[in-house]
Amino acid sequence: MNPDLDRYEGVIGLEVHAEMLTASKIFCGCSAAFGAPPNDNTCPVCLGMPGVLPVLNRRVVEFAVRAGLAIDCRIARRNRWARKNYFYPDLCKGYQISQFELPICEGGYLDIHVDETTKRVHLTRIHMEEDTGKNIHDAHGDSSLVDFNRSGVPLLEIVSEPEMSSPAEAGAYLRKLRTLVQYLGICDGNMEEGSFRCDANVSVRLRGATELGVKVEVKNMNSFRAVEKAIAFELERQADTLDDGGHLVQETRLWDADREETRSMRSKESAHDYRYFPDPDLPPIILSEDFIETIRRALPELPDARRERFVSAFGLPAYDAEVLTSRRDLAEYFEAVVAAHGNAKAASNWIMGDIIRLIHERKLDDAPIITDWPVPAANLAALIALIDEGTISGKIAKTVFEEMLTSDESPRAIVERKGLVQMSDESAIQAVIDEVLAASPDKVAEYRGGKEKLQGFFVGQVMKATGGKANPPLVNKLLMAKLKA
Numbered sequence: 001m002n003p004d005l006d007r008y009e010g011v012i013g014l015e016v017h018a019e020m021l022t023a024s025k026i027f028c029g030c031s032a033a034f035g036a037p038p039n040d041n042t043c044p045v046c047l048g049m050p051g052v053l054p055v056l057n058r059r060v061v062e063f064a065v066r067a068g069l070a071i072d073c074r075i076a077r078r079n080r081w082a083r084k085n086y087f088y089p090d091l092c093k094g095y096q097i098s099q100f101e102l103p104i105c106e107g108g109y110l111d112i113h114v115d116e117t118t119k120r121v122h123l124t125r126i127h128m129e130e131d132t133g134k135n136i137h138d139a140h141g142d143s144s145l146v147d148f149n150r151s152g153v154p155l156l157e158i159v160s161e162p163e164m165s166s167p168a169e170a171g172a173y174l175r176k177l178r179t180l181v182q183y184l185g186i187c188d189g190n191m192e193e194g195s196f197r198c199d200a201n202v203s204v205r206l207r208g209a210t211e212l213g214v215k216v217e218v219k220n221m222n223s224f225r226a227v228e229k230a231i232a233f234e235l236e237r238q239a240d241t242l243d244d245g246g247h248l249v250q251e252t253r254l255w256d257a258d259r260e261e262t263r264s265m266r267s268k269e270s271a272h273d274y275r276y277f278p279d280p281d282l283p284p285i286i287l288s289e290d291f292i293e294t295i296r297r298a299l300p301e302l303p304d305a306r307r308e309r310f311v312s313a314f315g316l317p318a319y320d321a322e323v324l325t326s327r328r329d330l331a332e333y334f335e336a337v338v339a340a341h342g343n344a345k346a347a348s349n350w351i352m353g354d355i356i357r358l359i360h361e362r363k364l365d366d367a368p369i370i371t372d373w374p375v376p377a378a379n380l381a382a383l384i385a386l387i388d389e390g391t392i393s394g395k396i397a398k399t400v401f402e403e404m405l406t407s408d409e410s411p412r413a414i415v416e417r418k419g420l421v422q423m424s425d426e427s428a429i430q431a432v433i434d435e436v437l438a439a440s441p442d443k444v445a446e447y448r449g450g451k452e453k454l455q456g457f458f459v460g461q462v463m464k465a466t467g468g469k470a471n472p473p474l475v476n477k478l479l480m481a482k483l484k485a
C-alpha cells in the first residue's frame with residue numbers, strides 16, 4: 001500500500017462513550033462499580049424484566065449538565081428519552097434507553113493543540129444513555145455467556161463534528177476530552193476497562209473537495225495509541241482503494257490490535273433502522289435555571305483556567321503550564337511538590353524532564369490516574385530543597401534522584417549515607433584548585449594568554465577531583481580569582 005496520501009485529506013469525527021462515575025446505575029439502585037463477579041450487580045430493572053419501570057438517577061443529569069457547561073454547549077431546558085430498538089444478546093430489553101431528537105446538550109467546542117497550532121473542534125451533541133451488558137466469548141469453551149453488571153451503567157455519548165483531519169488531531173481531541181471529564185469528576189477515563197471508549201468515523205476526499213467521502217466507522221480501540229494507529233491505517237486503506245479505482249462502502253470495521261489493521265464487521269445500519277421513539281416510561285426532563293446555575297457555580301477549576309493560574313501564580317512559562325495541566329493528576333502532583341517546598345520553576349523542570357520521561361518509560365501515559373509516581377511528591381520537594389540550600393549540586397541531585405527510584409529513603413538520608421554533601425569549604429576547594437592548576441601549567445599559561453574558554457576545562461577538572469561534590473558557584477569564584485591573579 002503506497003497511495004499518494006497528499007492528494008487526499010482525512011475527515012474524522014469521534015464518538016466517545018464515557019461511563020459516568022455515579023454510585024448507582026441510571027434507572028435502578030444497583031451498583032455501577034466495575035469488577036464485581038458476573039451478574040452480581042443486577043435487578044429486574046437492569047435485567048429488562050417485563051413490567052418493571054425505570055426511575056431516573058438525578059446525578060446522571062447533573063453530570064451531563066456539568067459536561068455541557070464545561071464544553072460550552074447549549075443545555076436543552078427540555079430534553080427527553082428515546083428508545084433505540086435493536087436486538088443483541090447483551091441488550092436484554094431489546095431496546096436501549098437513549099436520547100435521539102432532543103439530546104440534553106448541543107454544540108460546544110474543544111480547542112486542541114497540534115504542532116504549535118490551535119484548532120477548534122466543534123461538538124455536535126452530548127446525550128445520556130444506558131450501557132448494555134457484555135458478551136463473554138472464548139472463556140467457557142464453546143459457550144458465550146452474558147454479564148449484565150454493565151447493563152444500565154450511565155453513559156454520556158459525546159459526538160464531535162467531523163472536523164479533525166489527522167490521527168494526531170484525533171489523539172489530541174481525545175486526550176483533551178479525557179482530561180476534562182477527569183477534572184469534572186464525572187468519568188475515570190479508563191480506556192482499558194472500557195469506561196472511556198471511542199468510535200471513529202473516518203472518510204477521505206480529494207484535497208479541496210467539499211463533499212464528504214464514504215464514511216467508515218472504526219470500533220474496538222482501547223488506547224489512545226490504538227485510536228491513532230487505526231485512523232492512520234484506515235485513511236491509508238481508503239486512499240489506496242480510491243487510487244486503485246475501487247469504491248468504498250459505508251460499513252463498520254473493527255481494529256485488530258495484533259495485526260494492526262481494520263477488518264469489516266458489518267454494513268452500517270442507517271439511523272431509521274433503530275426505529276427511535278420517545279420512551280413512554282419516562283417523562284421529558286425539564287431543567288430549571290436554578291438547577292443549571294447551581295451546577296455552574298460548583299464547577300471545579302478546569303484545565304484551561306488551571307493553566308492560566310500556573311502562569312500567573314507560579315510565574316511558569318506557558319509551555320510548562322500546558323504540559324503540567326494536561327493531566328489532572330500531574331497538575332496535582334506539581335502543586336503538592338510546590339506546596340512542600342516552593343520553588344515552582346525547579347519543580348516544573350524536574351517533572352517535565354525526569355518524571356515525565358519515567359512516566360513514558362513505565363508506560364503510564366494511558367493510565368487513567370497515576371498513583372504510583374516514580375518518586376513521591378514530598379521526596380521530590382525535599383530533593384529540590386537540598387539543591388536550593390546548597391547541600392548538593394544539581395549534578396549530584398541527578399545521582400540522588402536515580403537512587404530515589406529504587407529506595408524508600410528520603411533524599412537527605414541518601415545524601416548522608418553516600419557522602420554526597422556538597423563541598424562548600426573554601427579552603428578545601430582552594431587546595432584542589434591549586435593541585436589542578438599545578439598539574440597543567442601549560443594550560444594555565446594559555447588561559448592567561450587569552451584563551452578564556454579553558455575556564456570550563458579547569459572547572460571540569462576540579463569537579464572530577466572532588467567527585468562532583470564541589471559547590472559550582474564557589475569553584476568558579478575561587479578559580480577566577482586564582483587565574484586572574
Ligand SMILES: [Zn+2]
Binds near residue numbers: 044
Ligand atoms: Zn438494577
